[in-house]
Amino acid sequence: MAALLEVKNLGISFGGLRAVDDFEVTIKKGQLYGLIGPNGAGKTTVFNLLTGVYKPSEGIITLDGVNITGLKTIEINKAGIARTFQNIRLFKELSVIDNVKAGLHNHYKYSTFEGILRLPGFFKIEEAMTEKAMELLKVFELENEADYLAANLPYGKQRKLEIARALATDPKLLLLDEPAAGMNPNETMELMNTIRFVRDNFDMTILLIEHDMKLVSGICEELTVLNFGRILAQGATGTVLNDPQVITAYLGE
Known part of the structure; x- marks a missing residue:
């Protein structure tokens, strides 16, 4: 299976602090890959490097054969990387469906002139966006809450909405930053099934x-x-989780 993401010798320093050093990873298309470690280990910094929030001091990031190192966040998103955040970042004053439609704007465009005058092209694109957004909401069983304010959704459904909005950008690679944070065991199990579904049904x-x-x-x-x-x-999940160094450093045993 071909590699979708290849990262080589990635590093960044903040002042005298080496936050990430010589990070390398290869993730194959269709793979479900995990990045773990103790608090402060540099995981979110890696995500910020991959998405253009930080520019690396050195290293190369290649997405689907294209070098995206040092590009701006919006350029990296258009290249095919979308993410969610540990602290949910929805447009909470907007409706559920409008949050998803916000993610669709990379792919559905009309001119300012058409928008101001509400010309037929504007309504045609708005209708197509609404239809696509509803399709995504149905995947996450949120279609009945489409007109709710995002702020009024239960926590678990806000997590699902954030994933739906990320998928609306039509990414090749989806980065999930602690998606189970704050969830109870039942919500975590449901999330696990949702992530599997997304991978299998969106070719993600x-x-x-x-x-x-x-x-x-x-x-x-x-x-x-x-x-x-x-x-x-680094390696197969079962092997890594049974590594004595990992158990000592991460699991505290």
Whole structure:
């Protein structure tokens, strides 16, 4: 299976602090891959490097054969990387469906002139966006809440909405930053099924940061473990989670 994401010798320093050092990973198309490690290990920094929030001090990021190193966040999103956040970042004052439609604007465009004058082209595109947004909401069983304010959704459904909005950008690679954070066991199990469904039905490649080891061991095929910004272990999930160094550094045993 071909590689979708290849990262080589990625690093960044903040002042005198080496936050990420010589990070490398290869993620195949269609893979469900996990990035784990203790708090402060550099996981979110890696996500920020992959999405253009930070520019790396060195290293190369290649997405589907294209070098995206140093591009701006919006350019990387258009190239095919979308993400969610540990702290949910919805447009909470907007409706559920409008949150999804916000993610569709990369692919559905009309001119300012058409929008101001409400010309036929505007309504045609708006109708197509609404239809596509409803299709995504149905996938996540949110169609009945389409007109709710996003702020009024229960926590678990807000997580689903954030994933739906990310998928609306039509990414090749979906980055999930601690998607199970704050969830109870039942919500986590439902999330696990949702992530599998997204991978299988959207032909999606997924990289996630997660502390819930039940979720990680249940869905991730391979893992990279970070510790103090460097790779501690890498490989098949079962092998990595049984590595004595990982158990000592991450599980605290």
